[in-house]
Amino acid sequence: MINRPRRLRTNPAMRGMVSENRVEARHLVLPAFVADGIDEARPISSMPGQFQHTLDGIKKLANECAEAGLAGIMLFGVPKPEDKDANGTKALAPDGILNRAIREVRDEVGDGLLVMTDVCLDEFTDHGHCGVLNPDGVVNNDLTVLLYAEMARIHAECGAHMVAPSGMMDGQVLAIREALDDADHDDVAIMAYGAKYASAFYGPFREAVGSSLQGDRKTYQQDPANAREALREVFADVEQGADIVMVKPALPYLDILRQVADAVDIPVAAYNVSGEYSMVEAAAANGWLDRERTIDESLLAIRRAGADITLSYWALEWAQRQAR
């Protein structure tokens, strides 16, 4: 036999020499939740190990992320239930929880960690949809885009390095780019959720942000059956000025991630979402999976499929483990 692939697997040095991909802390972003009106961190039962943080807690967490060498923290705000309304007013209010958190976290970390923000209304609306509704209950695209543009401008004002519109409204990236530039925030980058699917894998996130969504998001998020449509969405975002495009979820959509990475010449991010996290945590808690090996393999698979940047609830723990 001439070809014996096993020769290159004989010992750790040999395997290390031919290893093609590696996860690095500087490519990882931790999504994190900050809640209004709580005085201590509240565990998210659908995502064991994750919390809704207080303002003080999120600052401390951001410091730990910087220390561990992560790229950034992606902030999600959780308003008090009584502060939610049909238009998501608190998303634009100076004392809205997300806006306060952005200011405080940016003050705390400076440029030592990238402060990224979720630009979307679902955490702030009482109906749980990502935008404002027409009388028939369908999300009004163009009105919602106006609100996103204003929200992004406020995030930039509060100190965000990067805004991440996740609502899948048509034209959202261009509207945000123009609003940022008009307000002299041309340095603030846009990470566009280019290909975002209407996925069951977001299930555990609903509890994380206290969302009360009835129904689904199928009129704005993509059909899991479609691949070519992802490229159309991503190209539209590139044309509208996205600096980074994202594919979400990650593990069930590695084919999409690879196609996007091959198709665009800007950095590509992938979001290892709540359901991907909680499945592994639940199986590990039952002793069915080796938790750390499964986490490492998950992050590596996402990287191998083409992610330059990965958002993961395991980001901090993973980076801290490498440092040990």
Ligand code: PBG
């Ligand atoms: C929308 C948003 C969602 C997630 C991130 N941004 C929820 C949704 O689209 O239904 C899900 C993230 C996750 O599941 O980890 N603001």
